[in-house]
């Protein structure tokens with residue numbers, strides 16, 4: 723019998739994940755963005771990453787057709803940005819805190835990292851689409867990243883001694 727969504731999300735809540743804001747600009751110049759924890763490294767040669775986007779999201783058409791997108795990996799003090807880019811029916815860019823970054827795409831200046839990607843492929847991922855991005859440019863900042871686990875935001879601070 724198939725695992726129910728509530729059972730899966732309960733188990734997956736134990737998996738710490740990054741918090742990113744993924745952005746693009748369409749042909750008319752309109753900016754699009756959404757908060758994503760599904761961001762993941764895929765390949766080094768060639769440099770590929772993935773991010774999964776709900777097929778029903780208002781941003782879906784924009785991202786599956788976009789030539790380029792930018793992933794801003796949020797810093798520990800950007801939980802408010804994460805919530806804003808997950809909100810529905812609002813202008814997520816109205817706060818004015820995104821600026822043109824790598825490849826001219828709108829990004830968060832205080833991000834822990836940014837990766838500008840060209841669309842390599844869009845794969846079937848059940849009720850999500852898997853955006854495969856070829857990384858064209860990166861920025862690595864010094865801020866601690868924001869993480870999401872147990873349905874809450876957290877800041878990873880303690881490096882454990884190993885060995």
Ligand SMILES: Cc1cc2nc3c(=O)[nH]c(=O)nc-3n(C[C@H](O)[C@H](O)[C@H](O)COP(=O)(O)O)c2cc1C
Nearest residue numbers: 756757758759760774775776779780781807808810
């Ligand atoms: C911490 C967090 C992580 C999220 N991760 C994803 C994700 O990886 N993929 C996704 O499609 N939506 C994710 N969402 C939800 C989207 O940000 C957004 O709320 C959803 O696409 C609905 O947006 P819409 O109003 O544009 O349809 C996440 C939301 C939060 C708060």
